[in-house]
Each structure stands twice: as C-alpha cells, then as structure tokens.
Amino acid sequence: MRPGLATCVAGFEAVSTVVLLAAVLWRLPSVLRRPQERLLWGTMALTAVAMAMDQPPIARLLSDGPATLCSVALARNMIGVLSACGVLYFVAASGGNRRFKRAVLFAVPFVLAGLVLIAYGVKPPCAEAVPGITGAPRTAGYWVLLGSTHLIADSACAVMCRRYACRSMDRSLRVSLALFGWGAVCAGVFWAGRLVGLITPLGDVVLYLRIALGLHAVLRAAALLVRDLAAVGRAASDARAIWRLWPLWRSLVAAVPHVALKRYRWRGTELLCAPSHWRYLVYRKVIETRDAILVLQDYAHPAALRRARDHVAAAGLPARAARPAVLACVIREACAAKRANLREGGGQESADIEVDRGELAAEIDFLLEVAEAYTSACVKSFVKSAEKPSGRPPPEEPAGKPPGEPSDGPGDSLADKSGDPSSCKPRRARPERQLFGRQPRSKALRSPSR
Incomplete structure (x- = not known):
C-alpha cells in the first residue's frame, strides 16, 4: 500500500468519526425533549462509538487495560451489529411493518451469540488477524456472519429510505431520509468489499473501502443535522431580509410613524436578538410596511x-x-407629499401594482425587490425630476369645462374623466383596488410561519 494514500485515508476516517460524534452530541438536547427520536439517535451513537473504537489510538488505549485486542475488536463489531439492526428496526417501525420489526428483534440475539462463539471457538483464539483488521479473528465464518448482517441491514435500510423519501411531503424529512439511505449504500459497499476480500486479495482497494466507510459517517451526520441546518438557513434568510428591508421600512415609518410598534433603531440593533425572534421581526416589518403603504395611497x-x-x-x-x-418611485413621491401634508384622496389606477402576493414568502421577496429599488439611483432621480419641490405635478383641468367652472376633486378617478386628451377613448372603470394593494391585511399575514 502507498504510505501517502494510507495516511490520507486514515486522516479522513478520523475526521469523519469526529464529525459523527459531534452530530450525535449536538442532537442530544433535542432527543431529550423528543422521545420519538431516541431510537435513531441511539443507533447513531452506537455507530459513532464503534467507529471511534476502530481508530488505532483508541484501540491501543483500550487494549492496554484488562481487555485483550481480540475482546476490543469483538466488542466493536458487536456494537456495529447493534447499530445496523437498530437502524433497520427504526426504518421498519416508521413504516409500520410489524413482521419486519419482529424479525429484526428475533435475529439480533442469534447474530451476537454467533459472533461470540466463532470468535472464541477459534484455536488458538485470535492468534492471527485478517490484514487491516486489528485483533479480529481470521476465520471466514466470523466475517461471513458479520459482513452479511451489515450488508442485509444496509441494503434494506437504503431501499426503505428511498421508498419513504419519495412519499414524504416534508422537505427536511425527505432530504434526511435520502442522506441516510446514501450513508447505508456507502456502508454496504464497504462490507461487500470485505466479503469479496475473503475470496481474493484486494490490495489498495481496502483503502478505498475505508473511504466509503468515512463517507457513510459523514452522510449519517448530515442526516441527523438536516433540521438544524435548515433552521440555520432560515435564520440567515430572516437576518438578510431584516437588513435589506430596513431602509424602506425606516423611510415609511418616518413618514407614517403611527404604524410602527416601536420607534426605529440603529440598523444592526435588531439583529442582536435571538435568531428565533428574527422571523417575527420580519413578519412585523412586512405588516408595518404594508400598513404604511396603504396610508400613503391617499398622498x-x-x-x-x-x-x-x-x-x-x-x-x-x-x-x-x-x-x-415603479412602486418605489410612487412610494418616494407619496412620502414627500406626506411630509408636505398634501393629501390627494387616493388614486384608482392601480390594478397592475399590488403589494399583496398571496403568500407571505412571495410578499417578502417582492418587498425586498422594492427595498433594493428604493435606494437605487433611478428611483432617487424620480423625485428630483418632478415639476414641484414636493414631487407632484400640477393638477390637471378636465377637458370640456368652461374656465370659470370648478374642476372635479382631486380624488376623482381618471376613468371618470372622459375628456382627458391623453386617452383616445374612455377608460373602463376599474374595480375597487388601491394603488398599493387590495386589503390592509392578507390571509398570508395572519401567521408568521413561512
């Protein structure tokens, strides 16, 4: 074997073992609160312990005590069998297959007893070892029983994980099952190679099998941490939304201060709260932004x-x-009119621009686009190019009226002004829609969940 490759593989296996141990310890507080996750967590803990015992420094440390090298190897393999059967039992229990559960419970004691009898029935016991397996019995029966047990458990686990992942509607559960299934595939490749190694020498292929075992540990750790990683992603998305919405929200709250629950603070102060509170901050900012826009429609x-x-x-x-x-331009002009206290009474030509997008996530995305446009040079130049300092054009006189007659109120719809020279034919009256949205609160805003 090449020394450099062997060193890299040993380092990767050690890192993957540490990753799996860290994932198991990280999930411990959650497991204490959720009993339904304890079985799966226990099997992953057993896998981490078995892989840790397989590391040369830990194996030497354990064998220096009262236990012999053969006893350490046997204990490690028995823990691995318990872990594989525990995963298989968990998958069978999740699918409601009672016969398979009973079969797993019935087979585990016989497999463990068979390993013990074969290991200590060899004469002389544990005299020599299979290459690459420290302290393990050399007899083929031991490895056939151990390898076939792992191979059957990993194959069944991969098939069931794929089946239930396709049926699941929960994205996190689907990803977790997929990662778990691929981890079982990697473990199955390792044990299939071990069984082939009983027939023919594998040489450097053994090192690549150890890489498959390390990938199995990494994938299992990722499967355990899917929900935590998803929570971290949601928190990062909420923090990004708070940061990007702040300029638009601050300008609107400055123009319409009564819509805010609290006075606006420094931009980064709100991010000092707990990440679990960020989702409610985003929800509150969306509510306050919509309410401010609905107030500004009168201006x-x-x-x-x-x-x-x-x-x-x-x-x-x-x-x-x-x-x-376009919406950002209208908001900037309305804010300027609100500060100048020039009330218009609201326009009716607004069917194409609405803040309400039906779903909270879609509405947040649209408001983020508006916030980005609000600070752009194009939108800032819109107010500067207005005809008056307040950013408002002079009122239009309706065509067809004598100069002495009073004009219509500023709140009249453009559709009612049939003599408007800017249109070739009368506009059809639009339904009752406002410039910035249909309702003050949409159904999607009733719950802060996305």
Whole structure:
C-alpha cells in the first residue's frame, strides 16, 4: 500500500468519526425533549462509538487495560451489529411493518451469540488477524456472519429510505431520509468489499473501502443535522431580509410613524436578538410596511403611476426590476407629499401594482425587490425630476369645462374623466383596488410561519 494514500485515508476516517460524534452530541438536547427520536439517535451513537473504537489510538488505549485486542475488536463489531439492526428496526417501525420489526428483534440475539462463539471457538483464539483488521479473528465464518448482517441491514435500510423519501411531503424529512439511505449504500459497499476480500486479495482497494466507510459517517451526520441546518438557513434568510428591508421600512415609518410598534433603531440593533425572534421581526416589518403603504395611497397623485412608468421605461430597467422600481418611485413621491401634508384622496389606477402576493414568502421577496429599488439611483432621480419641490405635478383641468367652472376633486378617478386628451377613448372603470394593494391585511399575514 502507498504510505501517502494510507495516511490520507486514515486522516479522513478520523475526521469523519469526529464529525459523527459531534452530530450525535449536538442532537442530544433535542432527543431529550423528543422521545420519538431516541431510537435513531441511539443507533447513531452506537455507530459513532464503534467507529471511534476502530481508530488505532483508541484501540491501543483500550487494549492496554484488562481487555485483550481480540475482546476490543469483538466488542466493536458487536456494537456495529447493534447499530445496523437498530437502524433497520427504526426504518421498519416508521413504516409500520410489524413482521419486519419482529424479525429484526428475533435475529439480533442469534447474530451476537454467533459472533461470540466463532470468535472464541477459534484455536488458538485470535492468534492471527485478517490484514487491516486489528485483533479480529481470521476465520471466514466470523466475517461471513458479520459482513452479511451489515450488508442485509444496509441494503434494506437504503431501499426503505428511498421508498419513504419519495412519499414524504416534508422537505427536511425527505432530504434526511435520502442522506441516510446514501450513508447505508456507502456502508454496504464497504462490507461487500470485505466479503469479496475473503475470496481474493484486494490490495489498495481496502483503502478505498475505508473511504466509503468515512463517507457513510459523514452522510449519517448530515442526516441527523438536516433540521438544524435548515433552521440555520432560515435564520440567515430572516437576518438578510431584516437588513435589506430596513431602509424602506425606516423611510415609511418616518413618514407614517403611527404604524410602527416601536420607534426605529440603529440598523444592526435588531439583529442582536435571538435568531428565533428574527422571523417575527420580519413578519412585523412586512405588516408595518404594508400598513404604511396603504396610508400613503391617499398622498399619491393619480398621475404618479404613469410618470413613474415612463421614468422607469426611460431608464431601461429589465421587466423583472421594472415593477418594484415603479412602486418605489410612487412610494418616494407619496412620502414627500406626506411630509408636505398634501393629501390627494387616493388614486384608482392601480390594478397592475399590488403589494399583496398571496403568500407571505412571495410578499417578502417582492418587498425586498422594492427595498433594493428604493435606494437605487433611478428611483432617487424620480423625485428630483418632478415639476414641484414636493414631487407632484400640477393638477390637471378636465377637458370640456368652461374656465370659470370648478374642476372635479382631486380624488376623482381618471376613468371618470372622459375628456382627458391623453386617452383616445374612455377608460373602463376599474374595480375597487388601491394603488398599493387590495386589503390592509392578507390571509398570508395572519401567521408568521413561512
């Protein structure tokens, strides 16, 4: 065997063992709260212990005591059998297969007793070892029983994990079962190679089999940590949403302060809270942003939407970024009008721009796009290019009326002004939709869960 390759494989196996041990210890507090996870956690703990006992420093440390090298190897293999059968029992119990559960419980004592009898029935006991297996009996019967038990358990586990992963609607459970199944496949490859090694020498192939065993440990650790990794991903997404929504939210709360539960603080202060609280902060900011936009609709001139579209079209933004940019332009002008206390009474031309996207996740994504556009140079130049300092065009006189007659109120819809020279035919009256959304609160905003 090549010394460099053997050193790398030994290092990888040691790292994978440490990763599995760390995953088992990390899940311990959760297992204490959830009894249904204890069986699976126990089998993974047994796997970690068996792999740790297989490391040369730990094996030498244990064999220096009262236990012999053969006893340490036998104990390690028996723990591995218990782990494999425990995983198989867990998968069978999850699928409700009672016959398979009883078969596993019936077979485990016989396999363990067979290993003990074969190990200590060899004359002389444990005199020599199979190459690469420290202290293990050389007899073929021992390895056939041990390898076939692992191979059967890993094969059944891989098949059942694939079957239940395809049926599951929970994404985290589906990923966890898939990783668990691939870990069983890697372990099955290792033990299949060990059984082949009884017939023909494998040479350097043994090292690659150890790599498969290390991959098995890494995949099992990843399967244990899927939900924790998903929680970390959700927390990172919530923190990113809080950080990106803050400029838009601060500007809206400054214009409409009564919609905020608390006065806005420094941008990074809210991220000092616990990550579990970030999801509620995102939910609160979405509520307050929507409420502020609904209040500001009374300060948006009916022509602001048309001018915003023309401004964005002249800037040459892509279609995906145009809609958030148009809404950001109208929001900036409405904020300026609110600060100047120039109330319009609300426009009706707004069917194409709505904040409500039905689902909370979709609404957050849209508001993030609006927040990004709100600080862009295109949107900032919209208010500067307005005809008045407040960012509002002069009121339009309806066509067809004598100069002495009073004009319609500023809250009238553009659809009611049939004499508007900007249109060739009368506009059809739109349903009752506001410039920034349909309802103050959507059904998706009733629950903070995504």
